[in-house]
Amino acid sequence: MAPTELSAVVVDDHPAVRAGVAHWLGSGDPPIRVAAAGDDVRVAWLDDGADADVVILDLHLGGPVPVMGDLRRLVQAGRRVVVYSMRADDATALQCLELGALSYLTKAEGADHLLQATRAAADGRAYTPPSLAGALAGDRSDQRPALTAREVEVLVEWFQSESKHLVAERLGISQSTVNSHLEHIRVKYAMRGREAPTKAMLVARAIQDGLVRLDDL
Amino acid sequence: MSEPRPPADQVIATVRVALVCVVAVLQFGLGLRNLLRHDYHPRFLAVGAFVALACVTAATAAWVLRRRPPPEPVVAAGTAIVLAASVAATTATPAADQFGPADWAFGLIGWHLLLLLLDRAPVLFAALGVHFAVTVGHFLADGVPDRVELGTAGTVVIGTTAVQLAAAVISHLLSRRSREAMALAAERDRLATRVLSAEQWERGQRTAFAGHLGATLSLLADLADGLLDPRKPDTRRFAALAATQLRRLFAENDDVPDPLVHELTACADVAERRGVDVSLAVSGTAVDVPDHIRRDLTGPVAAALATAGTRARVSVLRTDTEVRVAVVSDAGAHATPANSPEVNVESGTYGQYTRMEARWRRQS
Numbered sequence: 001m002a003p004t005e006l007s008a009v010v011v012d013d014h015p016a017v018r019a020g021v022a023h024w025l026g027s028g029d030p031p032i033r034v035a036a037a038g039d040d041v042r043v044a045w046l047d048d049g050a051d052a053d054v055v056i057l058d059l060h061l062g063g064p065v066p067v068m069g070d071l072r073r074l075v076q077a078g079r080r081v082v083v084y085s086m087r088a089d090d091a092t093a094l095q096c097l098e099l100g101a102l103s104y105l106t107k108a109e110g111a112d113h114l115l116q117a118t119r120a121a122a123d124g125r126a127y128t129p130p131s132l133a134g135a136l137a138g139d140r141s142d143q144r145p146a147l148t149a150r151e152v153e154v155l156v157e158w159f160q161s162e163s164k165h166l167v168a169e170r171l172g173i174s175q176s177t178v179n180s181h182l183e184h185i186r187v188k189y190a191m192r193g194r195e196a197p198t199k200a201m202l203v204a205r206a207i208q209d210g211l212v213r214l215d216d217l
Numbered sequence: 218m219s220e221p222r223p224p225a226d227q228v229i230a231t232v233r234v235a236l237v238c239v240v241a242v243l244q245f246g247l248g249l250r251n252l253l254r255h256d257y258h259p260r261f262l263a264v265g266a267f268v269a270l271a272c273v274t275a276a277t278a279a280w281v282l283r284r285r286p287p288p289e290p291v292v293a294a295g296t297a298i299v300l301a302a303s304v305a306a307t308t309a310t311p312a313a314d315q316f317g318p319a320d321w322a323f324g325l326i327g328w329h330l331l332l333l334l335l336d337r338a339p340v341l342f343a344a345l346g347v348h349f350a351v352t353v354g355h356f357l358a359d360g361v362p363d364r365v366e367l368g369t370a371g372t373v374v375i376g377t378t379a380v381q382l383a384a385a386v387i388s389h390l391l392s393r394r395s396r397e398a399m400a401l402a403a404e405r406d407r408l409a410t411r412v413l414s415a416e417q418w419e420r421g422q423r424t425a426f427a428g429h430l431g432a433t434l435s436l437l438a439d440l441a442d443g444l445l446d447p448r449k450p451d452t453r454r455f456a457a458l459a460a461t462q463l464r465r466l467f468a469e470n471d472d473v474p475d476p477l478v479h480e481l482t483a484c485a486d487v488a489e490r491r492g493v494d495v496s497l498a499v500s501g502t503a504v505d506v507p508d509h510i511r512r513d514l515t516g517p518v519a520a521a522l523a524t525a526g527t528r529a530r531v532s533v534l535r536t537d538t539e540v541r542v543a544v545v546s547d548a549g550a551h552a553t554p555a556n557s558p559e560v561n562v563e564s565g566t567y568g569q570y571t572r573m574e575a576r577w578r579r580q581s
Contacts, residue, residue: 090500108496134500138536159500160532160543161572169567 005030006122009044009052010037012084013062017107021056021084024111025118032118041070044079053122056114057101059085059092066092068099075100078197080121084114090135097189100196103127104135124201126186134159136185145188154181184211228392229336230284232384236332237278243328244270248321255319256311263309266302266322270329273298277332292333296344299329303348312359315352316370323352324377331381335388349378430466433459458523461487465519469512475503478533480515481542485531488522493529493546495522501535504579513560514542514575521564521573524548543574 010021018037025032036049039061043049055074059066066087074081082103083096093104103117103126113129120127128136137155147155150171157167158178168175187206190199206212248267257263273295280287287295306322307315314320326348334341356362356370427434436459439445445452461484468483469476478499485495506514521544522529529546548571556562564573 138501161545
C-alpha cells in the first residue's frame with residue numbers, strides 16, 4: 001500500500017507517445033499518475049507539472065538539437081529525470097548521465113523498463129536498462145570510472161540478454177546482486193564529473209542501502 | 218652457385234671470348250713472326266714486351282674463358298703492364314719502322330686494351346689515347362717524316378684504331394639492345410604473372426563464394442532430389458539457415474560505414490520476415506574488423522537466428538579490446554557452432570533461453 005501515488009510529467013513532441021506513456025504508467029501496478037503532459041519543457045515547470053515526482057523527457061522536441069540545456073536546468077533544480085529518446089547512440093546516453101539524468105531509455109525499450117525507471121527515479125535511484133548497460137560497457141572515454149571485471153560482465157550480460165534472471169544464472173549470483181552491481185556502477189559514474197543534486201541523492205541512497213561505505217568516497 | 222647475371226654482362230663476356238681469340242691469333246700468328254724477322258734496339262725490350270703481353274693475355278683468359286669479368290686488380294695491373302709494354306715495344310722499334318711490318322705491337326696493344334677495358338669505356342678511350350700518343354710521339358720524334366711515310370702511318374693508325382673502336386662501339390650497342398630486350402621480356406613475364414594471379418584470384422573468389430553459400434547448395438539439391446520434405450520443420454529450419462546465410466553473404470560486399478552491424482541487420486531481417494521478433498542492440502563505435510573475422514562473427518549469429526522461435530535479441534558490443542556478438546533467443550535447442558582460430562564461440566541453454574556469443578579479441 002503506497003502512502004502516496006507517484007506522479008510523472010511527460011514531455012514529448014509526439015501526442016501518440018505521450019498517450020502511450022500515460023497508458024503504460026497508468027496501467028502499472030501500482031499505477032503512476034501523469035500529472036501533466038506536453039510538447040514543451042514548460043509543462044515540467046508549471047502548475048501540476050512542477051510538483052510531479054519524475055520528469056519523463058524526450059531529448060528531441062521538434063528540433064534536431066537535443067534539449068541538453070533543459071535537461072541540465074531540470075536536474076540542477078533537483079528534478080528526477082528519466083530521458084526517453086529515439087536516439088540509441090552511446091555518446092548521448094553517457095552525456096545525459098553525466099548531466100545527472102537518473103535513467104536513459106531508448107524508445108525501443110518497452111513499458112516494463114519505463115515503469116521500473118520511473119519508480120526508481122521517484123525513489124532517487126538510478127535505473128540501468130540494457131541499452132544503457134551496453135553504452136556503459138562500451139564506454140571508451142578517458143573519464144570513465146574504473147569498473148571491476150565482475151561489474152563489466154554484469155553490464156555485458158544484461159545488455160546481451162535483457163534478462164536479469166539469465167544474468168544471475170550465467171554468473172552464478174542472485175538477481176538482487178545483479179541489481180546492486182548495476183547500482184554500484186551508477187554510483188561510480190555519479191561520483192565523477194560535474195555535480196548535480198540527483199547524483200548526490202544517488203550516492204546518499206547507495207550509502208543508506210549499504211552499497212557503498214562512506215570511506216569508499 | 219650460379220647467380221643470374223645481367224644480360225649486358227653476357228654480351229660483354231661473349232665479345233671478350235672473341236677478343237681473347239683475336240689477341241692470341243694476332244700475337245702468336247702475326248706478332249711473333251714479325252718479332253723474329255726484324256731488328257729491335259734493344260731486342261730484350263721488345264721480347265720483354267712480347268712476353269709481358271702474352272702473360273696478360275693468359276691471365277685475362279683465365280677469367281674470360283669462364284665467361285667471368287676479370288677482377289678489378291687484374292684489369293688495373295694488366296692495363297699498366299700493357300701500357301708499359303706499349304712504351305717498351307715502341308722504344309725498341311726504330312722510328313722509321315714504326316707502323317711498318319716491323320711494328321708488331323701497335324695493333325696488338327690496342328686489342329689488348331680492348332680486351333681488358335671493354336666494359337669501362339672512358340678508361341678504354343684514355344688508355345688507347347696514351348698508347349696512341351706514345352707511338353705517334355715516338356714516330357714524330359725522329360724528325361718530320363715524308364709524305365709517303367706519313368700516308369702509310371696514317372692508313373695503319375686509322376685502319377687499326379677504327380676497327381678497334383668499331384668493335385668497342387658495336388659491343389656496347391649490342392649490350393644495350395640486349396638489356397632493353399631483357400627488360401621487355403621481364404615486363405612481359407611480370408604481366409603474364411599478374412594475369413595468372415588475377416585469374417587465380419577470380420577462381421578463388423568463385424570457390425569461396427560457393428563455400429560461403431553454406432547450406433544453400435545442398436538444400437536446393439536435396440529439395441530437387443525429393444530427399445527433403447518442405448513440410449517438415451527440420452527442412453524449414455534448414456531453409457531458414459540457408460536464407461540467413463545468403464542474405465548475410467549479399468550484405469558482405471556492400472560498402473557501408475559499419476559492415477558488421479550491416480551484416481547483423483541483414484541476418485535479423487531474414488529472421489523477422491520469418492516472424493521472429495528480433496531486437497538488435499549496438500554498443501560502442503564501429504571498429505575495423507577484418508573480413509574473415511567478420512564472417513566468423515556473423516556466421517554463428519545466422520545459425521542461432523535460424524533456430525530462434527519467436528523472440529531473439531542480437532547484440533554487438535565493441536570495446537577497446539574486443540568485439541562481442543551475442544544472440545539470446547527462445548530456441549529450444551542450440552547448434553554448437555565451431556570455434557574459429559581467432560573467434561571464440563560459446564553457446565548454451567539456460568532454462569527458456571538459448572544464448573550464443575562470439576568473441577573476438579582485438580590485437581593491440
